[in-house]
Amino acid sequence: MISQTGEYALRAVLYLAQHEEGDPVSVETIADDLSMPRNYLSKTLHLLAKRGILSSARGPRGGFELAVPRDQLSLFEIVEPFDDLEGRGQCLLGRPECSDQTPCAAHHRWKDLAQRVSTFFRETTVDDLIAEMNEAAAGAAGNGTGPD
Amino acid sequence: MISQTGEYALRAVLYLAQHEEGDPVSVETIADDLSMPRNYLSKTLHLLAKRGILSSARGPRGGFELAVPRDQLSLFEIVEPFDDLEGRGQCLLGRPECSDQTPCAAHHRWKDLAQRVSTFFRETTVDDLIAEMNEAAAGAAGNGTGPD
DNA sequence: AGTATTTATCATATTTTCATGAGAAACACA
DNA sequence: TGTGTTTCTCATGAAAATATGATAAATACT
Numbered sequence: 547m548i549s550q551t552g553e554y555a556l557r558a559v560l561y562l563a564q565h566e567e568g569d570p571v572s573v574e575t576i577a578d579d580l581s582m583p584r585n586y587l588s589k590t591l592h593l594l595a596k597r598g599i600l601s602s603a604r605g606p607r608g609g610f611e612l613a614v615p616r617d618q619l620s621l622f623e624i625v626e627p628f629d630d631l632e633g634r635g636q637c638l639l640g641r642p643e644c645s646d647q648t649p650c651a652a653h654h655r656w657k658d659l660a661q662r663v664s665t666f667f668r669e670t671t672v673d674d675l676i677a678e679m680n681e682a683a684a685g686a687a688g689n690g691t692g693p694d
Numbered sequence: 695m696i697s698q699t700g701e702y703a704l705r706a707v708l709y710l711a712q713h714e715e716g717d718p719v720s721v722e723t724i725a726d727d728l729s730m731p732r733n734y735l736s737k738t739l740h741l742l743a744k745r746g747i748l749s750s751a752r753g754p755r756g757g758f759e760l761a762v763p764r765d766q767l768s769l770f771e772i773v774e775p776f777d778d779l780e781g782r783g784q785c786l787l788g789r790p791e792c793s794d795q796t797p798c799a800a801h802h803r804w805k806d807l808a809q810r811v812s813t814f815f816r817e818t819t820v821d822d823l824i825a826e827m828n829e830a831a832a833g834a835a836g837n838g839t840g841p842d
Numbered sequence: 843a844g845t846a847t848t849t850a851t852c853a854t855a856t857t858t859t860c861a862t863g864a865g866a867a868a869c870a871c872a
Numbered sequence: 873t874g875t876g877t878t879t880c881t882c883a884t885g886a887a888a889a890t891a892t893g894a895t896a897a898a899t900a901c902t
Contacts, residue, residue, distance in 0.1 A: 547695075547808075550860065553788045560787075560799055572878065586861050592880070604879040605869025639708075640701045649830055651708055651823040659807075659814055660695075666807055675799040682797055698890065720848065731891050740850065752849040753899025 547663075552628040554582050555590050559624050562600070563616050563672045564679075570602075570609030593627050617673035621666075631667055636660050695811075700776040702730050703738050707772050710748070711764050711820045712827075718750075718757030741775050765821035769814075779815055784808050 548556070558576050565571050573591060577584040591610050595602040601613040612619065625631060637644035638652040638660075646653070696704070706724050713719050721739065725732040739758050743750040749761040760767065773779060785792035786800040786808075794801070 547783065547786060550788075553786075557787055574878085583861055585863075588879070589881090595879095602879065603869080604867075604877085605871095606877045607870065608868085608878045610879090638695060638701075639705055640698075651827045652818075654826055654830075655818060655822065656814070659810055662807055662810070666804070670800075670803060674803065678802055679799045682802075722848085733893075734891055736849070737851090743849095750849060751899080752847085752897075753901095754847045755900065756848045756898085758849090 548625055548629045548631075551586075551590055552625040554580075554587055555594060555624050555628060556621065558582070558587060558591060559594070559599070559612070559619070559672060560675060562610060562612050563676055566612060566616075569607050570611040572609040575609070590628070594624065597623070597627060599623055612672075615673075616676060617671050619672045620668055621670050621672070621675075622668045624672075625667060632664055636664075696773055696777045696779075699734075699738055700773040702728075702735055703742060703772050703776060704769065706730070706735060706739060706758075707742070707747070707760070707767070707820060708823060710758060710760050711767075711824050714760060714764075717755050718759040720757040723757070738776070742772065745771070745775060747771055760820075763821075764824060765819050767820045768816055769818050769820070769823075770816045772820075773815060780812055784812075 557580055561576055561580060562571060573584060573588045576582070576591075577587050591600060592602065594600045595610065595613075599612075599614055599619065600610045602608070602610050614623075622631065637650055638656045639650040641648075641650050644650045644653055646657075705728055709724055709728060710719060721732060721736045724730070724739075725735050739748060740750065742748045743758065743761075747760075747762055747767065748758045750756070750758050762771075770779065782790065785798055786804045787798040789796075789798050792798045792801055794805075
């Protein structure tokens with residue numbers, strides 16, 4: 547659905563959202579914890595910083611941190627620099643123009659689903675996912691399954 | 695959503711479904727009409743033939759044609775040899791295992807949509823798309839917009 | 843049999859994506 | 873001012889996806 551790079555971006559931002567207290571987090575730490583290629587992640591996060599989604603600082607006590615409140619940061623903004631989620635690539639048959647007026651063979655059956663995917667990325671925030679993780683963790687704890 | 699190759703496969707099969715009367719269609723013809731790389735398409739269709747979706751014949755009057763009734767051929771079968779639509783790649787965060795029991799942060803919000811996409815490919819047939827094209831064409835004809 | 847046509851197959855090239863490595867630039871702290 | 877830490881940037885490499893070209897194998901037709 548999304549590229550490897552987009553997935554790295556998403557997971558790294560999620561990680562930063564969970565470690566918001568205190569100093570920024572270094573690429574080294576993120577890459578180690580999430581098993582990602584260090585320098586590649588560095589470039590990826592740098593681009594998100596240029597987009598204003600993260601802030602970066604060099605030198606000791608430097609690193610990356612969120613530059614936007616978690617509940618105002620959509621998945622779309624994180625992934626969009628790396629993957630074309632809308633516009634081109636929207637048409638299942640790859641047509642540059644595919645609309646209600648100039649539909650491809652799949653248009654009417656596909657567009658609703660494509661729209662839902664688009665909406666998912668635009669309306670789901672980082673905060674939503676963090677909240678869901680916490681709920682899942684809490685649910686597991688009270689489940690008899692136990693933590694760990 | 696799907697790879698270039700998967701898209702070629704889909705469009706070519708659709709083309710074959712629209713030209714089912716008479717002789718098989720040569721790769722040359724399809725590639726020309728749909729603006730696809732000829733030899734690459736040849737390999738792509740060859741794989742579909744090995745899967746039993748198309749039948750191929752060499753020599754004069756040879757070419758490809760559907761080996762399965764249009765209304766029994768799902769988009770899934772056509773695209774699956776080229777794109778992993780289910781299983782891996784299903785998890786938005788790329789986890790090898792992601793289920794209700796071991797959910798990723800996005801699992802609960804994403805799975806319904808992923809399921810819908812999966813269902814779309816499994817349940818939509820070539821015949822469905824052809825029918826929709828014909829309806830669209832008929833609609834345009836009666837619309838005042840006119841054909842052409 | 844011979845010839846033209848068409849798929850099948852192999853070798854290779856190109857492009858894009860993903861990844862690694864080294865050094866420059868900025869910064870905190872002593 | 874110096875030193876170590878970290879991002880930034882560039883150069884390069886590896887792998888996968890996409891594409892091209894040439895030839896072999898099969899077939900229909902004369």
